[in-house]
Amino acid sequence: MKKQVFVSGIGTGIGKTFCSALLVKLWQADYWKPIQSGDLDMTDSMTVRELVEDEVTIFPERYRLNTAASPHESARIDGVEIKLNDFQLPYSPNNLVVEGVGGLYVPINEDKFIIDLIKHLNLPVVLVVKDYLGCINHSILSIKALESNNIVLDTVVFNGPFSSATERVIRRHLPEEVACLNIPWLHK
Known part of the structure; x- marks a missing residue:
């Protein structure tokens, strides 16, 4: 069966691209x-x-915005309006990895967020987590946000070294069926 996932994170700069x-x-x-x-x-x-x-197919971005900012701000600067209906999964006969921008509540316009795009695309999530002060809070908030939006959390990637106490707390708040993957620190 073909696997399609949306890679998101608990924030920016935690390794979504490398994951x-x-x-x-x-x-x-x-x-x-x-x-x-x-x-x-x-x-x-x-x-x-x-x-x-x-050799891998890399589909072109739907939006290529000039400014390194949240998409809603970058789009405003570029004079573009981003709408959820602008996004359709590209056809691929293979497995597909879709990568988001920042975390779940990064705005794509004044009303919609990345979590709304995930729901629109109807994809399960791979959540990338990095150990830093505040990551337990950010991780559990992300997990709960996915649950409350009925979005399947497929996998949690623990990116880099983790305090055992931190990892243990995050794992205790994961649904039983969620896979966990520990990898060495991969940035970007």
Whole structure:
């Protein structure tokens, strides 16, 4: 059965792109980043292409915004309006990894957030977590937000070294069926 997931995180800069590349390689999947906000000279799609090295389909971003800011602000600066109906999953006969922007409540417009895009695309989530002061709170809030929106949490990736006390608390708040993956620190 074909696997399709949406990679999100508990924040920005915690390793979603590198984890996405790892999943693309592991699952021999294609890749799509619906919104690239800033860094157009070295996009996340370009990074995945470099890291994977295999022949993989990387679908073009639906929005390529110039300013490194939340998509709603970048779109405003670029004179663009982002709507949920603008997004449709690209057709792929392979597994597909979709990478989000920042965390679940990053706004894509004045009313909608990344979590709304996940619901619209109807994908289970791979949640990337990094150990830092506040990550327990951010992780459990993300887990609860997914639950309250009836979004399936497929996997939690513990990215980098974790305090056993921190990891233990986060794992205790995961549904039983959620897979966990511990990997060495992968940034970006």
